[in-house]
Amino acid sequence: MLAALAVWVLAVPIAGIDLAAAPIGGVVAPVGPVAVAAGPLFAGLSGWALLALLERRTARPRRTWTVVAVAVLALSLVNPLVGGMGAASVLTLVTMHLVTGAVLIALLPRR
Template sequence: METMIPSTTARSARRRHRLFTVLSATAATLLGWAVAVPLAGVELTARSGGVEQRVSPVAVAVSTLLAGLAGWALLALLERFTGRARAVWTVVAVLVLLLSLLGPVSGGAGRAATLTLVVLHLLAGAVLVPGLRRTAGR
């Protein structure tokens, strides 16, 4: 039985799609931040270790990029070591998204900030989970 090795073109297309997904998630969360903070006037602050700090667009972008790249790395690892990478990755990604909501729920400084942070997490997940899942080998 022959093993199918993806062509260089297929691998390049997969990488481009994954990069586009990570960048799209970042753009979505930055857009969410822009709508909430400058346009709607939400004071976006979070509590961490008893200290309140503003959530800047840089923090939003970096957090989304890191989450996306971590998801991409996990998917790539799973593809190497299991034939069920898509299913395993999807379960892990959804669980991580749900767990990530604990941060804003417990750390948002006020209702508007908490709601905004939850929405930003959900925006990132709404782009990253289906976008990266779509690129996984079957």
């Protein structure tokens, strides 16, 4: 969550990028700090729950979790690539998704 917020702070208040997106089938809306914090928080809690389940049910939980997490990250990139408004907005949204995914994929399975 903090990594995504750091990207948002660098892009919006500091660089002055007008960060907006239109969810698939939705209307254009600004992307504020609450949305930026809520997304990674939900992803992190969901990933943690999945990892806990896999640790109880599978022989190779970390490998399985990593494969699923990378697939979910790839799918999550569809919305910013399709719904981002302008090149700077798309680049910022994709960066936030990649930073969040990298942190979760690298650090969540560690104890």
